[in-house]
Amino acid sequence: MFTRHYKVWPKDLPKTMTLPKTSLYTNLELSALRYPDHNAIVFYDAPMTYARLKREVDTMAGYLQAQGVKKGDRVLLYMQNSPQYVISYYAILRADAVVIPVNPMNRAAELEHYISDTGSTVCMAGQELAGFIAPLIGETNLEQVIVASYNTYINPETDLTLPAEVAAPAWSRDIPGVVTWEAALEAGHKPGEHTAGPDDLAVIPYSSGTTGAPKGCMHTHRSVMATAVHRVFWNLSTPDGVQLSTLPFFHVTGMTGSMNGPIFSGATSVIMTRWDRTTAARLIERYKVTGWTNIVTMAVDFLSNPELGSYDISSLNMIGGGGAAMPVAVAEKLKKLTGLDYIEGYGLSETMAATHINPGNNPKPQCLGIPVFDVDSRIIDVDTLEEKGVGETGEIVSCGPQVTLGYWNRPVDTEASFVEIDGKRFFRTGDLGYYDEDGYFFMVDRVKRMINASGFKVWPSEVEGLMYRHPSIHEVCIISAPDPKRGETVKACIVLTPEAENTTTKDDIISWCKEQMAAYKVPTIIEFVDELPKSPTGKLMWRTLQEQEWQK
CATH class of the missing domain: 3.30.300.30 (ANL, C-terminal domain)
Known part of the structure; x- marks a missing residue:
């Protein structure tokens, strides 16, 4: 077990974390029971309580089951950040099915691959994307598309600038196989018993590989639960926390840090469908946002806003993310403006977001961080698999509760992506890096062609x-x-x-x-x-x- 980083481990946290032996849906169920009147979501000034969120999740799960969705079936989720995304995600889980998050930027050829690879018959889609997926009904395995119009969940009196797809009139086209979100809810179906457990598949995000077509990363309720719980405790989040949700939920970092984590802790997610730096600043001020997980380019744009000084963003107590190394000059600007360090982390679709995060009280710049709870991470020679020492460059490999079971329907790729070390199964990240004397990991290059x-x-x-x-x-x-x-x-x-x-x-x-x-x-x-x-x-x-x- 790699333990070099224990010398800089956050003093208030244990080094191991016992995970709940329940499904992800149970997190919502418990938060709705504990905090029924607390806001789970704020969407362009429109609040949604935990009680309402659970109610709509259960009703939509009942509808999915009425359409023949069974335990273990895969359901496509092709939508941008919105209350309907959260409802869809947890409804699929409540129905004991598996979420297939699809990048909203994907188009016909890519959608065909997701449908054929997963055997999905149902897709839950945003109205601005329905035109890309609906033509595949009958031409593929796809049988039905449930279309959500974002504007039905906003506050009509909001003074915030709305993205075009949020402001657009609700879907009104009549297409065979397409049903509106409202019609699905109004059907009033009740779901059957929830039976999914920690070892059942929950989410299959797709990660492209060097062999061409995207590969599905099989994640169980346990592995998705791991990063949600890890993130909450690492950041010392509470039910009174308010998370600004700007990263897309289809991406594992946004899914974990801005949706699953807050629901586990009973916190509030202030959701943005599209990135807009001025709207972000207004929302931080208006809702006293405490945490914001983002990508570096988003943080750079936010800090470049010449009007930023006119907004009160003092409520922020955590800001961080990844995607690329944070430029030193930008990190210094953030520190001067807010007193906060930008907390960088590292993870992959195969690890359901972070395996490494910088300690909040002792971060290093342009650094991946240290292995989090129960993660054993090593550096190995790409060819010989020999383990490397301090400062030596090699491939980053990780073993932990958040690591994927493997690739959907791809046993050969799965076998090639793991290596056994000390009797444990380590995932080969394809990233070149090294660790320093204190156990902090740094990125150098990529093994894979990416x-x-x-x-x-x-x-x-x-x-x-x-x-x-x-x-x-x-x-x-x-x-x-x-x-x-x-x-x-x-x-x-x-x-x-x-x-x-x-x-x-x-x-x-x-x-x-x-x-x-x-x-x-x-x-x-x-x-x-x-x-x-x-x-x-x-x-x-x-x-x-x-x-x-x-x-x-």
Whole structure:
């Protein structure tokens, strides 16, 4: 067991944490029992108590079961942050089914993969996304889409600036297989007995890999419970805490820190559907927000607001996140403005968010943190698997209660992603790092071929696979290019077919990509080349292009 970090362990916390042997839904059930009149959610000035949240969760769970959703079935959740997202998530769990969180940026080709891979027959979708998923009813396994209109849950008298999708009129289209959120609730179905336990599957977030198609990370109620409980105690959260929820709930960090954690502790989540730095500042002031988990680019934008000084944000007592290293200058600005250190952490979809977090009373800048409760983390040689020592770079591997069981329907990938050390099963993160004398972990590079664009992971092989559908593309290689705002951005090096050389433009390619894939995956730079470098065996030498791009 790695214990070097015990010397800097928070003095008020135990080093091990006994987890509840219950389902995630039970957390909501208990908070509704303990704090029925306490606000679970505030959505653009519209409050929702724990009693109401549980009531609507149970009713929606009854509807899902009435549609034939059984224990262990997978249900797609394709929606932006909203009360309906929280209700959908916990309704799926209450129905003993499994949540399949889908990035709202995903489009037709990606949605087809999620449906076929999970066998889902039901999707709960936001109205601005229904047009992308509804055409797949009958063309795939999908049988029904439940459409939520966000504006039915806002306070009509709010003076806050509303995102377009929140302000939009409620869904009114009549499409076979599509039912409105209100109709589902008004059906008034009651759910059967809740039987899911800690070892049943709860959530399968998808994490792309180097082999192309996204892979589903199998998480049980126990593993999802682990990060929710860990986060609450690490931050010493209470029912009186107020969390600003700006990270997307489909992402494991937002799911854990801004939804599951607050529900476990009975706290309040102030939910934003879209990021807006001025609205965020107004909400912090208005609702006395105490905690805010974000990504670095979001914090940078917030602190760059020239009007920030006109808002009272003194209620904040915790601000942190990850996605990229926090620039020292920005961290210093935050410290000067609020007196707070930016608490960085580290985790993956495969670990349901954090395995490492900086101690609140002793953080280190641009650092992943230390292993949290019951997490054993090591550094190993990528090839020999030999364990490394202090300051030696190798692959970060972790063993803990939050680690995935493996990849859905992919036993070979699962086997390749774990290694046994001292009789324990460690997950291979694919990230290169090292730890210092005090047991703090630092990131160096990535073993896997991955682009980090503003905290979003872009997997080149997946984008390449989608782009090969374009009739004008003969060959394509996706690499990262430096970007002053995103850190990295996506670049496509393309060999056109002979027929397309004089007729296809860079703008044509980008426009096509926008229709086929999530916006953050779309190449922002296109370079037409005569040929791509290959090894003597014909293997694409992507690393050569990558190095040339960054050397520029």
